[in-house]
Amino acid sequence: MPRRQAGKPHHAHWPTKRTTAAMDATAYVRIEPAPDDLHGGEGAALRAAGPVATVALPGGVVAKAVTTREAGLRVLSDPRFAKDIQHWEAYRHGRIPADWPLLFIVEGKGLLTADGDTHRRLRRPVQRAISPRRVEALRPRVEDVTRRLLSGLATAPAGQETDLLRHFALPLPLDVICLLLGVPDEGALRDELHELSTAAMNSEASVEEITGTVGRRFPATLMSLIERKRARGDRDDLTMDLVGALDAGELTEAEVIGNLVITVIGGHETTVNLICHAVRGLLTHPETLAAARARQEAGDDPWPDVVEEALRWDSPARHVMFRYATEDVEVEGEVIRAGEAVLVPLTAIQRCPHAFPEPDRFDPGRYASGRAAGHLAFGAGAHRCPGAPLARLEAEIALRRLFETYPRLALVDRPVPRVPALGINGFKELPVVLRP
Template identity: 45%
Template structure:
């Protein structure tokens, strides 16, 4: 794989065979299309919503190099079509491109914006959250059980478990009261969806900025011991640490990235384990860990499928294909995760023993380079605890619908299903494993006397 500036370099014929691949705004399972495109090359021209021309980097090695290429920018000033006025105001991907925060900043600007929040997400700080994450997880498992009881044994795991866990954690870190969280999820869903009408995008954006503005104003009046108050203090120091628009942009980013992604990861891991009971058995037998399940799910069914955007600042040759300067390029994480050239001929197989094998190539599903996922320690902690406690409390949990019938999230950015009906305790079988709290309580009583 080579990436270089173009200057007379080879231009391989369009790998999609003439017409760019149209990314379906309604989403759908990406893996069949990804395999077809990957067979043609590591880079594919794609048609974005509204007929906008873009490219996607799909091959693992090409993507790894592209993500750290010094002549690839994230700042929207390099997005040629936008600067030339060819993008409509309600374009569904506009929030990704224009949100004022670290994901759309380069160099010194990026370091400034990232460093303001980075200390909250270090592995040590995140590890200190473990007891609270366990507590929230166990309370949500009670809710899941109650929802199943009310629903003739079936409950939507996404709604009752996979969504409220990361939303509660990021909400508590930011000091966002519980009453705002449902509304924020709906708005975040709207601004990250790719199948949404222009008026709805504009309205959702306005409302999101409005709600976060209200939250910031309340925190300015009554600061707390939370990340929002710390960001406000940085803004109010004056100088160039953080502008008002950057404050709101950073809150948008943290709310959206802090829950939509982990929600998809937990959902996809539960689907994968229910569809591969032999892999679940390996974890139970101690031959793989819950953390291995998390890593293999990230690779095999990346929660972020196609991430917008990066722009080459000059024509760039990536694995033999020219990507013209100013092109909006998607990072094809779901494709890279199954690239056989990197992960071997069995890349399509969900195998929880893979992450610890010595020849395993690390997935890119949390990004790579300067923009590597800031929340990765938190995402890993939440997902590992969620899976371990879910399958300990409900060892026989199963899907209550055919995998193929599950409605997909209407987005090619997020990769998952929209609802996940499960039977936590099939056939009314009692929950086998007592919860740790119950167990320690009983042990304590037993030893007392």
């Protein structure tokens, strides 16, 4: 595929006959950055295409996608599906545009792109920083931040529309991940890290955004943070744990930056989405919210099951990108060829009626009864998200306190666009009316 001319804006476009002659005889499902109907449109089309579908991604890039829970679990767990981009035949042969918006993520040096011993080496300091003990130690901080944010919401006039994402769901996990990373308390740097992570996940980014905001500014901002922390003699946080591994020769500078990028993005963007999707699920299913309140009044804790159902019902991560077949692998009767890139569309898989009866219904009871198949929102196997316990803790506390404080919280009934990202699944806002 010819390289685009640097400096000219580029936005995601669909394949044409000029760029995809090899696809002419192939039926494929188009994956859009911000589909109007993610579940009834894209999700249904993927499932209808069979257990292994051919998909067209923005920028004319072609991949495979698995569409059943069993196939997804297989791809996520089988070591023959690797994460190192060098296994991708189209990439090795220069068929991926240099300005493809997703390259910043899939070319990075970090947890998302490593296998085997390298992956274990990169994962070790992150795993230490968010061990179950450290996560539980964060509970008081999460409670404090939640109370502070809810107090701030109380200043809004009763009955006025409020963006719950901006004023609650976003600042909570952003504060916590910045605490783990040792980011100074001043708001400017925290806001900049959120801006950069949003830009990095934008699947409609222009050339300028890819090479400038994302490719240069994100790493430069993180290097500046490291230098400031070195000068201050900081020690006990994830950033300095990674720097210590760098100084000891265990990590390269690119690997430190790669791990920090993924931690910033994964440490708050997906938790924002988790909280928002749970709120939407409860407010669009009043009988489910009533059942959760009844459980709580009876002395039971409904919020862990609510969080699990939110993770299934509208996964905070939209697709797992990518796995690359290192050899021909048969998956549910279909062969994925060596060198092919494989997408795992979580939002489609987790609305599959065969794995999850009544998939469009927000029903935490399916987890309380133990009758539901396990979701794949945090991945599976060796690459399962190490931040899962922290995300669950934050979401459970946020939802419990939110609905205790605003038992008559109401969703504003109007369309809200999704963010244009293939990696994460979120809305641009969450408009609600607060009713104390």
